[in-house]
């Protein structure tokens with residue numbers, strides 16, 4: 001059921017494209033590629049509501065136990081770069097990829113992947129560059145508030161980010177159409193209706209830019225001991241779907257920082273999730289090894305997720 | 319020439335800045351489960367070119383950056399939970415290029431798909447197409463290349479093995495495991511069965527230097543199914559050598575053969591090797607160590623060889639009756655006469671015919687010493703049994719068993735046999751066009767250090783010039799590094815069996831990768847690494863057990879006859895020629911006779927092979943009774959010169 005793309009984009013072979021853009025009348029630029037800067041969440045506290053418990057508490061999950069069934073890892077990556085200017089307006093290229101590695105036995109195997117190449121700029125820029133942009137999805141920049149070119153780049157980055165999320169969702173759906181295996185998703189499930197209701201998906205959020213608590217509860221949340229999880233809660237989402245979530249401490253944090261080894265798990269808001277939250281946590285604790293180092297986020301990045309990223313990186317020609 | 323393989327590739331070439339492809343080597347990766355191993359031959363296909371290579375090294379590593387990460391992952395406990403995901407691990411191989419197609423322009427290996435070699439690939443990769451195609455193929459099967467389920471025949475080029483382009487073969491490896499002797503035996507079978515007709519005739523002469531090693535080459539050994547399959551695959555018939563003769567000197571008693579091939583069933587082609595004065599004198603140089611034989615002694619030996627031995631020599635001052643020196647005994651009589659003459663000269667006699675008495679004594683001592691140390695090979699009387707000079711036959715093997723001989727006598731045998739071979743091949747009178755001489759334990763006869771000896775010089779000369787004459791050296795030793803560089807260096811083909819680790823650290827092996835060395839150090843019996851001029855890299859092959867009886871099995875199946883008392887030994891030899899003779903009758907005839915007389919008569923009978931051996935023997939003996947007494951040691955004055963190493 002492999003549906004891994006055969007023809008691959010290449011983020012590093014841009015010289016021919018730059019020449020083509022130059023003949024379209026644009027000025028080529030070779031600003032270094034903005035690697036996966038990630039998603040720009042603004043740090044904030046958005047209080048969540050507890051599910052069941054009256055106060056946020058912590059529970060030992062039990063020893064790590066590997067998921068007894070086949071387990072998929074789904075992740076996506078994105079890259080973008082300014083390749084030319086028309087006057088002050090940049091032409092931004094973006095590449096996104098998403099895929100699933102499925103683990104059966106102890107082997108991770110690529111089972112599904114998709115990519116997209118985006119060309120983003122103001123209408124005028126895109127019109128001028130049209131001849132050089134075969135094979136790109138051409139996305140006009142939403143009408144800007146001001147003329148500052150740096151702003152164009154921010155907006156473009158946001159578009160690339162959304163396209164990646166969209167591609168991840170597509171891949172997730174394609175995977176689900178052919179397999180009922182458990183699937184771990186890098187990040188939140190709340191932006192997809194399908195995901196937020198899938199009984200065999202777990203979202204693993206490594207980012208803590210949005211914190212679900214303040215005050216005493218936050219202290220409990222951030223001082224969660226190794227191998228423990230919090231009570232279940234419903235994260236506050238701005239327009240997102242409801243999920244059940246809980247904090248899980250993968251590694252001893254004392255002497256490091258309160259976020260060390262802390263992840264937030266999301267699952268469908270069901271009775272089953274309430275019942276099995278500790279069991280799911282045990283699975284994820286088992287994923288601490290092999291260590292995902294040299295990934296800088298090795299304290300909370302799962303080896304399987306990193307493997308997906310590397311695989312996607314290779315597809316994009318990195 | 320691009321071959322369309324029906325089978326999918328097993329790897330892909332990778333080239334990075336750190337590990338680039340070059341015209342002579344490339345890296346490729348495979349799945350973890352691929353059948354690739356060190357020594358495997360592979361083919362790289364790309365759009366423009368096909369490259370063949372042989373795997374020389376292999377690497378496996380995971381995405382782990384430092385071992386510390388593994389420790390942290392396992393929380394310091396090696397017995398901890400098994401990781402739910404196996405770390406991704408890669409298999410990377412380094413291959414040395416065997417051949418490019420097209421050969422020009424010579425370029426780095428491209429990023430192609432890598433396939434396991436097929437039979438046809440092996441032929442091309444080893445350039446065997448250049449000498450095995452067509453009517454006049456000069457391919458000599460040496461074994462099968464075994465890789466990835468394949469058993470592809472590998473051929474050596476006769477023009478480079480037996481001459482004239484290159485020649486000689488050397489094989490190295492540890493005792494008992496390297497299958498050196500076996501490999502040479504097998505290769506002789508292969509050569510005899512496939513030597514191209516247009517190249518003429520070929521025979522082999524093997525010096526047996528160890529126990530019964532090469533004594534049963536005419537007897538079938540036991541083979542296993544796997545051996546037979548390899549013979550089949552190579553188009554060879556596993557059978558022992560039909561034309562075989564084993565030559566061995568006598569023991570000191572002059573009647574029992576000094577060999578382990580003395581079983582009565584094998585008498586038919588087991589022959590004595592006995593030389594006389596003439597045969598020895600020509601090679602006296604072998605035996606007189608170089609510093610010792612000064613110009614004066616040399617001149618005297620020349621005088622003996624040219625003027626005295628084998629002809630009538632008159633010197634009335636010595637005695638009225640002319641001398642006729644044919645044997646060591648005759649020579650002794652001649653020396654005696656000289657010494658008597660000098661003594662008679664009233665103390666003043668120090669010079670005879672310009673030769674000083676000290677020189678004469680020295681030469682006499684050395685020659686006397688030869689006959690003592692080579693007793694059984696060198697006879698005092700005149701009966702000579704020699705190799706069938708001038709009558710060597712095509713595809714025949716002659717074993718000369720020197721295993722039981724004193725080293726001095728071994729040297730003499732080597733020197734004379736090789737010299738006569740050379741002479742006769744030069745004059746084209748030997749009976750065959752090519753002779754392969756097999757010398758085992760080469761480190762003993764051509765050591766890398768130690769004094770210059772005649773035998774080493776001779777082996778060096780053979781390895782340097784032999785191929786022009788059709789004289790080819792196959793040699794074996796445990797440690798190549800202990801053999802004279804140029805002797806092994808001149809061998810166009812080199813085989814390596816299981817090797818000793820210390821030996822592998824010697825400079826001569828520095829071009830081999832660590833992986834190849836590790837493979838050599840653990841090579842199973844029956845596998846060899848080959849260097850041959852057509853192969854641009856060393857290649858591993860498997861060869862079958864030889865179709866002949868090993869020495870060890872030989873002495874079990876044909877236990878040597880026990881040494882018999884003199885009269886019975888004589889009877890056994892005569893009964894071997896005529897089984898109707900009675901031992902009693904012969905015992906009676908021999909009783910009371912002098913041993914030398916009996917020996918001489920017996921040797922004469924053996925040599926002549928008469929229709930009625932008993933009558934012939936009786937007649938010889940009759941004459942011997944009246945022959946004059948020749949007591950060699952009668953009253954010879956002691957030597958006054960410096961201590962004599964040979965005395």
Ligand SMILES: Nc1ncnc2c1ncn2[C@@H]1O[C@H](COP(=O)(O)OP(=O)(O)OP(=O)(O)O)[C@@H](O)[C@H]1O
Nearest residue numbers: 492493494495496497498499500843844861862863
């Ligand atoms: N092709 C073969 N396959 C498997 N075993 C073999 C093969 N050829 C020979 N042997 C076995 O290997 C053993 C050693 O062989 P061989 O006497 O030829 O070794 P060698 O290297 O000459 O030893 P040494 O240095 O002691 O003379 C023998 O017992 C023989 O049966």
Ligand SMILES: [Mg+2]
Nearest residue numbers: 498499500758
């Ligand atoms: Mg041997």
